[in-house]
Amino acid sequence: MIIPVFNEADCIEKCLLSLRNQTFKPLEILVVDDGSTDNSAEVSSALKAEVIRGVHKGPGTARNLGARSAKGNILVLVDADMTFAPDYVANLVEPIIKNCALASCHWNEQVANWENPWARCETWFSGREDRRREPLEMPKHPYVYRAVRKDFFIESGGFSENEGRGDDSSLARRTGVFSVIVPDATCYHRNVSGPGELFREAVWRGRNVAVIKDHRLRRCVATMLIHQNPLISILHGMQLGISKREPRMPVYAAIFSAGMVLGILHALVSGNYQK
Numbered sequence: 699m700i701i702p703v704f705n706e707a708d709c710i711e712k713c714l715l716s717l718r719n720q721t722f723k724p725l726e727i728l729v730v731d732d733g734s735t736d737n738s739a740e741v742s743s744a745l746k747a748e749v750i751r752g753v754h755k756g757p758g759t760a761r762n763l764g765a766r767s768a769k770g771n772i773l774v775l776v777d778a779d780m781t782f783a784p785d786y787v788a789n790l791v792e793p794i795i796k797n798c799a800l801a802s803c804h805w806n807e808q809v810a811n812w813e814n815p816w817a818r819c820e821t822w823f824s825g826r827e828d829r830r831r832e833p834l835e836m837p838k839h840p841y842v843y844r845a846v847r848k849d850f851f852i853e854s855g856g857f858s859e860n861e862g863r864g865d866d867s868s869l870a871r872r873t874g875v876f877s878v879i880v881p882d883a884t885c886y887h888r889n890v891s892g893p894g895e896l897f898r899e900a901v902w903r904g905r906n907v908a909v910i911k912d913h914r915l916r917r918c919v920a921t922m923l924i925h926q927n928p929l930i931s932i933l934h935g936m937q938l939g940i941s942k943r944e945p946r947m948p949v950y951a952a953i954f955s956a957g958m959v960l961g962i963l964h965a966l967v968s969g970n971y972q973k
Contacts, residue, residue: 706779730760771848799877801878804883807884808829843877915966
């Protein structure tokens with residue numbers, strides 16, 4: 699298990715305790731501290747996870763660092779704000795163990811904090827079904843790796859670095875090797891829980907729009923003027939607010955679109971795609 703961590707002290711404990719209850723044994727747990735300024739590393743160490751410390755270069759660099767240090771022949775790549783059904787790892791790695799795939803991913807990803815109104819707003823604003831983090835329809839060619847054979851990962855050069863949110867799909871884009879979806883691998887992932895977290899998440903998402911070089915400027919302008927135009931987003935939020943009876947929806951839309959636009963502009967100027 700490789701878990702990149704950047705200031706995740708508020709959620710890494712639940713993640714690690716969930717991993718301790720996995721039916722798949724033995725399970726090596728590596729927490730890669732990506733230059734955190736909180737006590738993420740100390741919390742992880744107290745729960746007997748092996749902690750690898752690095753400077754803040756983003757999740758791609760952190761995952762590559764963890765992959766080089768891992769002893770097993772299958773890498774499982776998860777996030778610090780996730781928890782897992784007890785058979786998650788066993789189900790996820792089964793296609794790789796049976797030599798049916800080089801990489802696999804889950805699709806049954808549920809919202810862990812559905813009781814939070816801002817978390818519900820994120821799901822509704824994204825057009826997903828209640829409690830889901832992913833659409834119901836599965837993609838034909840999944841790019842994201844949640845488990846991958848270590849030799850393939852290392853020999854292929856690992857994930858691209860300085861690609862922000864896009865790092866976990868970079869290897870599939872580069873090699874053309876897609877992951878196999880494992881429907882029975884169930885996990886739970888937090889949505890945003892408040893306005894501040896929403897704004898930071900939106901800025902990071904905005905930065906990710908500018909990651910890929912091809913048609914970068916055209917894609918960024920289209921996102922700012924059409925897909926995440928603040929006026930259109932707020933009108934959409936008002937409609938959802940009425941249909942869902944949730945007064946926070948227009949506020950969610952305004953914060954999200956503002957953060958997206960700011961993130962895109964910052965990435966274009968600075969070339970930085972990390973949190």
